[in-house]
Amino acid sequence: MTKQYTQKLVSYLSVASAVALTVALQAPQAKAASITFTGAGTNTYSGSNNPLGASVTFDDAVNAGKLTIKLENKGPGALAPSDVLTTVFWDYDGSPISFNLDSAVGNIINNGSVTNNFNLLSPSPAQWKLPNVTLPSGGVTQKYGLSSTGLGLFNSAGGTGSPAYGIISGYGSGANNAITTNPYVKDFATFVLSGLPSNFDVTKISNIRFQYGTNLTEPSFGGTNGGGGGTKVPEPATMFGLGLVASGMAMARRRRNFANN
Template sequence: MSQLYSQKIVGYVACCISALAVVTVSQMSKADAALMTFSATGTNAASGGTSATLAAKAVFDDSIAGKLTLTLTNTGPGASVPSDVLTGIFWDYGGSALTSLTLSSAKAPTVITNNKTTGSNIDLTKVGGTEVEWGFAKTTASSGLGGASGVLKPVTQHYGIGTAGFGISPGFGLSGGQQFNYGIITGYDSSNPAVNGGTFVKNSATFVFSGLPTGFDSTKIQNVRFQYGTSLDEPSTYYIAPPPPPKKVPEPTATVALGLFAVGVLRVAKKKPLVLA
């Protein structure tokens, strides 16, 4: 085998390796998009004005085929009044309507009453075996889920879960329990009797939805609203997307892959046709 032929083979191999590397990088980026995190902060005048911060986080995960997992966390200070309790979340989806989406499970790792643990791994869809404490709502109505007549801040989003009914039409499916019980708090902060006597999920709860369609794109989840208290006129906070970051230099893996590809192409391009004697 001549030296010229060997060099030509090396060029082709380099091209193949670099192309494979580019595909691998692309697949890694797509896998990272399966996890979407939304967070928001705000204030509650009823519990201290501008110094009382409300904070919450929602993580959507569609890494399991056909399922969407939502972990909802209260990240703010302890509750002092009922409107400090995180009782719901609403969102929109920028793709085709998720008409088959249903809530298949809702679990609370820890439940507390008056700052004492009173339960663990609680099924929030059947507390005590009968009562539904967190329900799921969805609609295709252009106006969204809405709310009670005359409410100042109706729900314009098309999907949501909550532990209170919020005056949303039963026809849309929301079937939360009574008042703010089983809402989410981090703890207690000089709380009033109503909060001290309530039963709450500590820190976070996890909800699993089934019926996710093929081609679902978690990056199209948008317009996320965190709701507190038992009325839509009580505090709510919205996720606001940060400004796009400045352009970054390509990752090392991508740079190496593109470099190999360029080298391989140049090697092949410079070779002359092989002539046999």
């Protein structure tokens, strides 16, 4: 192989690498696959002044084509039903979505005993539900939600007016009878929703509201974006393009070194 031919080959590879790099940079990038919101407040409803805390994570990568939601009570042990996290509301900045609730799972604490991986959709009626009315409605400004109680919006959920199967982190010291003798989800519940449109973008979720107890007048507070959503990850085509760039540059270096020897 002549030195002149090698130099031409190096030139061609450099041009090819430049084209591949341009394609890679112009390729669409997907939003991060999850976004988390957290919030905190104080329960003045029961007079206990018990601190409250919650988080919710929306993820569309764990189950392809579906939305996985992890809802967690991050406050101290519950003292009264108004310390029980029963509902999360949210908005989506896009065309209306007709969600389906495919699964709902959590560990259940009842009289101190824990049952792992309890199916919250069985026995019938399901213990957690999507709204059975069109939101916003009844003092709720958000369009979407999940709940373990009625609130006049989820009337067939675990029991209108009952906090059972809501989420607690455990029993607080001096917890009343309604807490210690009813079944609750321990720490967090995980839900899987289907019905996502092809252009669903998890970063368009916003306006979170965490609701406690069995009435909209009981404690509630908003959630702020605590992570995810802002990071961009390359699409597979972009990664392939970047791989071509790396391969072309490496080969060009090898050819150049050979030509100089």
